[in-house]
Amino acid sequence: MVILLSLFLIMPHQSLIHSIEQILPLTPGQKAILKEAFHTAEVKKKEVLLKEGEITKYSYFVVEGLLRMYATDDNGFDHNIQFAINGWWMSDMLSLLNQTPASFNIEAIEDSRLLTISQPGKESLLQTIPGLNIYFRQLSENALAAYQQRFAINLSLTAQERYGKLCERYPLLIQRLPQKHIASYIGVTPEFLSKMLNRPFNSK
Amino acid sequence: MVILLSLFLIMPHQSLIHSIEQILPLTPGQKAILKEAFHTAEVKKKEVLLKEGEITKYSYFVVEGLLRMYATDDNGFDHNIQFAINGWWMSDMLSLLNQTPASFNIEAIEDSRLLTISQPGKESLLQTIPGLNIYFRQLSENALAAYQQRFAINLSLTAQERYGKLCERYPLLIQRLPQKHIASYIGVTPEFLSKMLNRPFNSK
DNA sequence: CGGTCTCTTGACGGAGTTCAAAGCTAGTGG
């Protein structure tokens, strides 16, 4: 794992190729095409990749680091929709697919190393390597499964239980997130999360 | 539209083929394969298609009617995750993909006419007609976009505003749903939704 | 009709919010 990670630092595309090869084999020629289709990007902490209202140009694949996507409400408060760490994809799907103004912002929580591809770039890539439809299909299906589960959790459970589930499912992620971002993700205020975690007889 | 619907009543597969052909053309041979791969099913109101704990066998495509998928909490209360009307797909994705026990129930709200396909059936269909990967990829991507939007709504807005958004987006669906199912979908109790809708100076 | 399911209405309670202030931590520049 450590060897793999250090390899990605030198050749970031390896991270993506590794992710794809979990699902379908790639020929050397296809790998070369992939390396051309994706551009690398390095972003600093707090750097903004997408602003609400812009048309989404790129899909982002996280090689290393941590991103968040969030909506801003009428009172100026953030609501985290999703996080993305190593090996995860991130995009405002509605804006990307329909080329409409984004309803979300995407921001780096840590210094991050990314691969980016434009929507036209992705479409022509899918024509060149049709097998990638399988990869992206499975990617979306898995994401869909996760969203369904998260909806069930958000509708059924209390804030305390939602926090517990999040710790269970993504223990490593929790450690890297400031508390206020966890609060926003599970749908409570930072103040309430703080009280919740510090209250006596806290079962979790 | 009326002509199309009555056609589907006689030949339910046409509904699915119509849905697929929005995205990619099909040869007569491929249409024949599709007709064999999917089985028709008719279910009565209140009939249960999937019970929590079972391994999901089928994906469902709604030709006509109305389904709901819901989770049941520890206190025995339902929480609607999703509805599906004509032309929509429905499945517990996690259970389907991993062949693990379902966390959701699927039930018909109205008498419905469905097409069903098993997971192995779907996989072999995708091998026979690889172009269908494009259809299912786009299907999942669109569903993902909708889930992201819904999460933003649920995290940012009050019950009143969530109800408003739902009416805006799916006005036809609202009319066919009992109020208690709308309440469960937007994450409030039926009692509260009733009070909300009947309170004076109600802007919506 | 008669029973079951759905919607309504009210009083009360509690989970989570708001606002404000103070302590703490971490990054930043001199």
Add this chain to the structure above:
DNA sequence: CCACTAGCTTTGAACTCCGTCAAGAGACCG
């Protein structure tokens, strides 16, 4: 390496949205 600032976390008190429980009124079947 220390001082300063800005942002994060904590804590408290008042408040609100929404849930719970309970009882009654419709509405929809058989």
